[in-house]
Amino acid sequence: MGLLANVIIPLLFVLGGLLVYMIRVLREYERGVMFFLGRYQGVKGPGLVIVLPGLQQIVKVDLRTIVMDVPSQDVMSRDNVSVKVNAVVYFRVMEPEKAIIQVEDFIQATSQLAQTTLRSVLGHHELDEMLSERDKLNRDIQEILDKQTDAWGIKVANVEIKHVDLDESMIRAIARQAEAERERRAKVIHADGELQASSKLLEAAQIMSQQPEAIQLRYLQTMSDVASDSKSHLIAFPLPIDLLKAFQTAMQGKND
Numbered sequence: 001m002g003l004l005a006n007v008i009i010p011l012l013f014v015l016g017g018l019l020v021y022m023i024r025v026l027r028e029y030e031r032g033v034m035f036f037l038g039r040y041q042g043v044k045g046p047g048l049v050i051v052l053p054g055l056q057q058i059v060k061v062d063l064r065t066i067v068m069d070v071p072s073q074d075v076m077s078r079d080n081v082s083v084k085v086n087a088v089v090y091f092r093v094m095e096p097e098k099a100i101i102q103v104e105d106f107i108q109a110t111s112q113l114a115q116t117t118l119r120s121v122l123g124h125h126e127l128d129e130m131l132s133e134r135d136k137l138n139r140d141i142q143e144i145l146d147k148q149t150d151a152w153g154i155k156v157a158n159v160e161i162k163h164v165d166l167d168e169s170m171i172r173a174i175a176r177q178a179e180a181e182r183e184r185r186a187k188v189i190h191a192d193g194e195l196q197a198s199s200k201l202l203e204a205a206q207i208m209s210q211q212p213e214a215i216q217l218r219y220l221q222t223m224s225d226v227a228s229d230s231k232s233h234l235i236a237f238p239l240p241i242d243l244l245k246a247f248q249t250a251m252q253g254k255n256d
Contacts, residue, residue, distance in 0.1 A: 024049040024058060031096045032058040043096050061096040065157065066107065070114045072165070079126040084165040089114050089145065095153030103152045110149060114159075117144050127166075134161050 026032050026045030034041040034049075035057045044058065051058050072086040091110060093099045099106040121141050122130060130137065138159050146156040 021053055022050050024051055026060065029062060029064045031061050031063060033061060033096050033100045034058050040097065040101060059100050061093055061099055063093055063096070065090055065092045068107070068111055068114070070111070070118055072163075073115055073119050075119050075122045077122065077127045077130065078124060081127045082167075083127065083130065084163075085118060085122055085130070085161060086163055087114070087118055087141070087159060087161045089156060090158040090160075091145075091149070091154050091156045093153060094155045098151070098153030106152050106154060109152065110145075110154060110156075113148060114141075114145060117141055117148075130161075130164050137161060 024032065025048055028046045030045055032044040032049055034044050034051075037055060038057075041056070049058065068089045068091070070087040070089060072084045075083050075085050077083060089110070093106070103109045118141060121137060121144065125133075125137065138161060141161075142156055142159040145159065149156055
């Protein structure tokens with residue numbers, strides 16, 4: 001009896017340990033890619049999964065969205081400006097079996113692909129486009145990555161360019177360019193105002209030339225404005241237009 005107990009008790013411990021080793025618990029966001037003697041068997045989970053030691057192997061895959069930083073990349077823009085650009089990529093595994101079978105390390109592969117795609121896409125654009133059209137560039141990079149990672153069972157949900165770093169000389173050049181642009185716009189606005197003002201003055205002169213009474217009214221208004229200005233010590237009295245016209249007529253008659 002004692003001999004039997006000495007045999008059974010260790011055996012129970014071995015079987016208990018083996019049973020614990022066979023049991024896998026997969027969370028709601030996890031899946032297990034099962035292999036039987038090296039051959040793909042299926043995707044298990046979530047919940048309790050039994051794995052036969054020595055015969056079956058299981059590889060866990062996380063289905064949650066992965067946030068991956070793309071290291072800073074040296075990019076030469078289309079207008080030959082060297083910049084450093086980094087980004088962040090949001091992706092998740094949609095088909096666990098492809099992510100394990102089709103590529104050795106899907107996270108590393110996605111990271112390398114994101115780096116090369118970032119350099120390739122931005123290299124076809126000028127610096128101004130990198131700074132002002134980030135949304136469009138983000139969509140272009142996301143579409144290319146999503147298309148190429150589809151064979152790995154991965155869905156690239158979003159790509160965001162974080163920083164576009166320039167050297168000091170380029171920053172100063174852009175500042176000078178912006179200042180020159182502001183001066184140009186100011187001059188254009190000033191010239192446009194002068195053009196509109198001259199057009200209105202010409203229109204007013206034409207109206208006054210057709211209506212002599214308007215000149216008299218303007219004369220009286222000017223006199224009233226000068227008289228009401230307490231700071232003015234000099235008052236000018238312009239000659240009436242009628243007197244000037246009479247003088248001009250007399251001079252013409254004398255010359256004739």
